Amino acid sequence: MAAVVSIGTVRAHLLAARLAGTVATTRERSLRSYRLFAAGDPRALIGIDPERNWSVRDLIELMAEKCGVSADPADTSGHDVIDPELTLAALGAFAERVAEVGGRGGSVLLGTGHPHRLLGFYADLADALSAAGCEILTPARGRCVDITTRFGLRTHILDYVRGVALVRALDAERPGCEPGAHTHSPLPVRTALAAAAERGGALPELVIGDHGWVCGAGQLGFEAIGLADTDDPAPFVGEAEGVVSVVVPLDDGVRSDYYRPLTRYVLKQACLSQ
Template identity: 35%
Template sequence: MSNLDREALGRHLEQTKITGQVATPREINLAHITGFLEGQEHLEFGVDMRQPWSWDEVFDLMVERCGIDPDRNHTEGQDTIGTRQCLDSLDRYRERFWAAVDQEADILFATGHPAGLFPIYQHLATAARENGAHVMTIREGIEFNGGDLRQINDVVMFQQYGSLAHTHFSEPMRRVLEQLGDQGRRPSFVVADHGWAGAAASAGIPTIGIADCNDPGLFVSEAQRDLEVCVPMDDNVLPGYYSKVTNYILDRPLKAA
């Protein structure tokens, strides 16, 4: 059991709107299911469709794993992320992260949400290195879509016009893996989100990720057993609000006797 009580963390998640009544409108969540199934570049997340998925099946999956409102007649307004689903997934995320650290894995960290999720990965990377894992580095400057890839405090991100940028695209991860492959290197574990996580998981790399309620791709990847863990949470609240989430993950589970 974590020193940070699950119930207290759950209250914090809802108070900061990381879960519960979140900011993403219902109509966007529903539209993104359609966009994902149509393979829209901003929504496909690099997920290989290993089986046919209908709109209703993805909707039901989002109800089960993300905690969106199950009422199909609710088409506009507020939507939800389940606190229970988030906490349960965080437990699995934490266990898998520390298992990779114990295995002294070659871990790659990346995010498409530098204004929100970056601090989580930064602190996890520090903990991974301090406990014997190898945090992978890339040769910065891989060009993509008018910008390039940077690695700041161990986390790979996309920059454009001098600013770190929000991106859902999967192509940056593919280019990172191609560069590393050319050097005879490959991550044995990836901690990421959005297209970064989806592309890594589809490439067969053990990966754990975070996804918002308008990001069905990673939940599908998890259901297909490509992505190992998908944690549902709002991915762009104020970064300081994630500090208790980070502390929860960093509270290392006790090893079985």
Template identity: 35%
Template sequence: MTEPEFAEYLRESRICGRVATARENNIDHMHGFVAGNEHLEFGVRWTREWTYDKVFQLMAERVGTSDDPDFLEGVDTISAEKCIAALNEYAHIFGQTVADGGSLLFATGHPAGLFPIYAELARAAESAGAHIVRIQEGDRFLDGDLRQIMDVVMFEQYGNLQHTHFPGPMRLVLEQAGAPIPDLVVADHGMAGFAASAGLRTIGIADCNDPGLFVSAEQGQIEVAVPMDDNVTPHLYQPVIEFILTRAGLL
């Protein structure tokens, strides 16, 4: 699949283009990030001052959301071209770490959508000789605990894998006694934001209502934040997985 064909697929599947996330939700989350909302800051340590206007412009530049400040309601957008450019960088970093025989930690706060991407990347990485960091499962977080399924760390609560923006699960992982420091963290949401702010090499995926990771990238913390809808039905991500593995030299 050529990049123009892939871009068209991303738009058709609504991974990019006119995505499901509403404009009003994007605006609300930008305000929440600036206000220090615990669920929206993603564990990102600020190295400069951020205002709503600065975050608004950053999201237009890095994600492709509308740069019209008077557009307050409706369907917002993610640029397929910006997504592909970021995916190329993501794949390069991932592929180089695997080629070097490095260690990787995979984690997600979006198990219903992004989990299959990381599971496939972990399988390919280990098959190619890289090392997967495995955690001590069961550390308590809120009313749940940490699980690692198919080499992907997630947060479980009341018997369900949880969608979470909190950085706490990654904090617990990195605090585990004797835990190896990964050469690369492959994650999203607060898992990625906290790891990057802790100084670990990190690559991530973020939706257009997730300004934290794009701020992290702008500050030089997370190495790349890929803009895409993070909760389409999982089978739609298969071409994304294939794109990453091909560009990483693993397919």
């Protein structure tokens, strides 16, 4: 597949792959997340401790500004819309942070709660940053992390694939073979950062991820950048309050290969193309 690097081709790809434009995420699902966040539910906060009280109306306005979703509270059904221009602008800012840490050979921690979809995106970034002289951190490999799920408390194992952290279910039938578990929890990144501090080695100068990885790291004072869908208000609140540096709005549930052009675009903008 030919490299997709120009802004025009990336814009077209965003719309064709439904990474932006009309996306699969429903308005009903997003509004439910906004209500949970406004109520202080940890399932929606995913590591963010907001400085102010965010009402549902506040969140709708924020998400309209950051993502391009409808700003009308009376709009309660259908599919969300992400403005591709906002995605492109955020990808540019994301690339600037990647370029900055890559240029100085800094230490980076990458992690995902969406390994089925986003592992390749982060792994390609990890490869390029490593080639640029960055230290890709892998603290707490093999540590147990107890995460509350809809099925109750479940123990997971923190693992790394191509330099990208994820968690695996402890009771997986074929440990190490499944792509990893989907989670919004900030506990994995807290575990990883605590282990890095305990061993007295390098701490990340930049954390790249999604869900609890970007929110949990940002809340602890680490520079964090990442990706988020319209039903995840927490990273955007973190960005609005200065806790998270950059959040790229896009659908985080499309086919994994649809994210590869975005990786190539980021690396080209960051002058880290391999």
